[in-house]
Amino acid sequence: EDVPTDMRAYLAAIEVSGLTADWWLDQETLAWESGDGRIHLMARDPLKPSLQEIASRAFAGDNAVLFLISIAFVPMFLFASMYSQISLGFDPSNAGLYIGIFFAGFVIAAQWGGRMLDKGGARMPVVIGCAIAAVGFYLWAESMPDVASGADWDQWWRIMIAGAGTGFVLGPVTTDALNRAPHTSYGEVTGITQTMRNVGASVGLAVLGTVLISENRSDLETRFEDLGATKAQADAVVDSLSQSGGGEGSGALQQHAGEKAEQFLQAVQEGFAQSTQTVFYGMAIAMILAGIVAVATIPRGRAPTAAILE
Incomplete structure (x- = not known):
């Protein structure tokens, strides 16, 4: 009634x-x-009217996947840029090219993912994409401590794998969520999906950023003490790196390192690379979790034709 x-x-x-x-x-x-x-x-x-869609297992799964992949996708821009400038010594232009490699793989795979979505639904491209992205982020993380090879652009194929996996996922899972909503509820559903992406990105920046700073501080304190510096000097350099994104780190290093500036600079580059490696392992884990959620919640086949609510 x-x-x-x-x-x-x-x-x-x-x-x-x-x-x-x-x-x-x-x-x-x-x-x-x-x-x-x-x-x-x-x-x-x-x-x-959106309550019916929110209660849908597939729609909830799509949004959970969006949340998890955003933990890795959006923070990647910040942390990869900092890594390329601090550890690899790139200028801002080359740092932009470094991140651009990610989108070379992203753009190519996004087209394949879209075709797979049209033919058989979102489940296959989302699961495949999460697996590829997890492998890509893991391989990228594994290569990060090797600063010399990174500076020679030897990481490019690992970065492209991570980008390709993300491209496979993002378009299909977003489209699938929209396809499960009535045509008159697109505004509401778009708001929900965008909110999940923004919340995921915020959580990723907060959690992974905290891990990065904590790991970097601990690592640099150990490395600096081995070179004869004090804990206070190590903390000063870490603070300058975290506050300026690497732009003023060399000045603080010159101020506190003195004659051993070159050795301390190498310690900073290697220490930040180790810390960033931990962060990118976290991104790989987020992609694995997204794949598990996709397998558990996104049904096989294309989404049913959306109803038209009067």
């Missing part, structure tokens, strides 16, 4: 106002929220 619209509006108003009160996590309130959600789902013309 349908529920009157005015009654649903009344329930929704109480629901929203409850979020601003300190009692909204009480058992009674949670029961009210649950009942309100059931009423909206049962209605013929619900006030929240």
